[in-house]
Amino acid sequence: MKLSDYKIFFAAVGLTGILLIASPVLGVIVHFPRGEMFSELYILGPGRMAENFPFNIAVGEVYHVYVGARNHMGQSAYYVIYVKFGSNLDPLPNVTSGTPSPLPPLFEYRFLLSDEATFERKLNFSITNADFIDNQSIVNTIEINGVKFNVDKSRVWDTEPQGFYYRLIMELWIFNDVTGQMEFANRFVYLHLNVTRNTSR
């Protein structure tokens, strides 16, 4: 090797050494781009698995599921999960336009999550009062986690498939610190329910 080649070698070693020694300061100044930031919302059945979700709901019986959320926003976030109840004809949230369901919220969970943390709670619900008149059902009250709500939701008998179909919707909202408002986070899950008169099958 010629002397000029050794000179290049020494220069490369010098530059590498400087970068290594300055790495603690560089690590503070240089910020690497983060991956995608998003929030998760999920629902699990009574066995804490994605199965055995309640479907045939008898009046007066208590059912439970688990509802959870996970934060992947890169920093702490403030969330609300709104629980809503409606018939299967009431509009669901629209994730394309980013609009929540127009149904009024009944129960809610409010919580803060640090980055990569998970929130999970048991949700007990029961149709405590409902009327069945001819081919129409009216759900008068629903109890969620021990709190009673008047809903007065009616549904006519669906012939295909047969039943009185309702939905228990859970929407995830997140606090936007730019606007200073809670916003629909474009995440929702729901339980498809068939409200029956007698004992559940």
Added chain:
Amino acid sequence: MVKRFVYLVLIVLVLAVAVSRVDNVVCQVDEATAKLQEANACFVRAFCAVEEAEQAGANVSVLLVQLNIAADSLAGAEMACRRGDLAAALNRAEGVISAALDVEAEAAAIKAAAVAEYANYLRFSAVLSAAGASAFVIALWFGWKRFKHWYVEKLLNAEPKVVDQ
């Protein structure tokens, strides 16, 4: 005539009592709504303070736990208000305001401490890095000088060698 007058007075009295009760209910609703709005505003301010402390490098896990307890109360206050249980809504909202103000003050304090600690760390790291890099460059320069001297010496002391063709 007197009877009519008495009936008129009674009707006016009944109406007056009814109106005052309605006013009282409207006042209670207004008070509960206002308190709830104040609780929401305080909670949001506390959360923003915690966020700023976190971005400054502070450990906010304890504050998040405290604020989560307040969040639970706030949810209860909102639901109570929706159900018309104004007394419960007011009571819970007041608890939220008190807790949120405490958290906001604590978050501001730990943020200031974190900012000062970060500035010290940055200064110390910069000085150490500059000193270390300088020492490394100087050592490398001396090393290069010695190597170059040795290389030239080696070249000068090299004997020519005859190779058979």
